[in-house]
Amino acid sequence: MKRKTKVIIGLASAAVIIAGGLFGAGMYFYNVAVVPAPKSFLSKTQPIKPGNSRYPAHKWYQDAHKQHWFEMSATRHLKLDANYISADKATKKTIIIAHGFMSNKNRMFDYAYLFHNLGYNVLLPDARGHGQSQGNYIGYGWPDRLDYVKWVKKVIHQNGQKSEIAIFGTSMGGATTMMVSGVKGLPTQVKAFIEDCGYTDVYSEIAYQAKELYHLPKFPLVDIVSGINHVKNGYSFKKASALKQVAKNKRPMLFIHGAKDQFVPTKMVYPLYRADRGPKQLLIVPGAGHSRSFSTHPKLYSDTVKKFLNHYLN
Template identity: 55%
Template sequence: MKKIWKWILAIVVVLVVADIGAAAYFYHVAVVPGHKDFLSSSQTLKKSDPLYKEKLWYQKVAKQTWHETSATDNLKLDAYYIPAAHKSQKTAIIAHGFMDNKTKMGAAAAMFHKMGYNVLVPDDRGQGDSQGNYIGFGWPDRLDYIKWMKLLLKREGQNQQLVMYGVSMGGATTMMVSGEKSVPKQLKAYIEDCGYTSVNDEITYEAKTMYHLPYWPLVPSVSAMTQLRAGYNFKEASALKQVAKNHKPMLFIHGDKDTFVPTRMVYPLYKADKGPKQLLIVKGATHAKSMAKNPTRYYQTVRKFLAKYVH
């Protein structure tokens, strides 16, 4: 009998050690900033890009560099600020995606600049030129963006009308911001493009589709490790719960061929939102490619939506 219990204990120990090892590996894959094999690393701007002109403009336009301190752990954060061509009281705050940074948001920045907006494009903690050794997936970052808004109002005046826009992880960040009571009253509308319902849902989906791994025990273990090392867990990082508390206008955008943040995620998000809302599904668009797939429709939809709430 004692031998059986020893075997059982040995097996349990091996399984626990294996789980901890796997959690540490996937924590590094998902949460630690750095090169990711599953993401395109191409930085070359090609003339064949349907958004070439916008991205080239962004590379060349004069930018101010702004700094802020993170809301929870005193990290130095970095951002670009581009004033409108003519003095404007309208400003767009743009949130980038997973392992992206402010230098890659040229198409969105150009879109808002054409509409007469000032543009603020921060680097999230752990990405670009901002400090940090983990990716927040939008959850700790939501409070940082509120600090950016307040800094903007302090520098540019309390009469500013703010819009927040984000793509992919930035879309989820935008929705996570929307559920916070401390969002300034000057924030008039949100635009989220292909954001996920929650970090837990997205990590679970990626574990299954990319690694053919089940939810249990890997995802809860990586979430627990993230709690210990980064101060948040996957379940609390829910765009779905946050958007359910939002009462301000929100435009939801998703490509119908998205297999990275599956298109199906946008429907419960849209349904949960409590404010004035609109849904744009772009046919043929893969992940974060809705603007590139149909630039004219994208631009017109955003412009018409914002015209109702920002004057």
């Protein structure tokens, strides 16, 4: 009897130790994946100097007159920050730009310059926990999708009911764009979406990164991190699905992905494209890595975007 009791105690102790270790590992990777902070796996931004192909866009953005817009988040009562740049010629057409993971509005100057040159007003928000917006977690587009609906309504309030709006995003911003597309009651002034290298769902992307960066299986670690995130931030990684959202979308969507993307693998775009129920177009950019489609083939990119927008806005 005593021996049996010792075995039970030993097994229970081992289970507690294992559970504690898994929870500790989960908290560590929660901080890596969800807490806004410098990430060692992200490349550092380099200064933009004269002679750099991006310099004209950067110089324009630095000099452009920016209106400072604020909005409160749809949940958590966070103060969100954005820059608004009017088109040179008065227009009701506006592009709302969603940035990527651990990026911010000011790093989206290339795209702001592209849309400005096409004649659009441009709104560049900082997502929760990024840039000058409040928040202590990365939403991966899921809570942010409701924030972007509020930005849409703010554009309509500022520019009028005849506004025509397209939402554009890259990487996490691409996923955010797709997540917005499935929101019920999205104002009819939103005419189109352009997503560039977004993921199918947060669980699949984090599982992919766990394997690529740390050689870890998705179970049980990603599930533990997802559970911690659900408790802390109100959503699970599987719930945060761009794939399920585009299946509800009936408005035009342009899907763009680099053929050599190894951060959000290119294969993710195909089920997204198939699931979408609205008018749609797919551009796979030859030779382009993650978020490098525009810089790799700028003419192909800008021509495709211009034609798509011209078809669906006004």
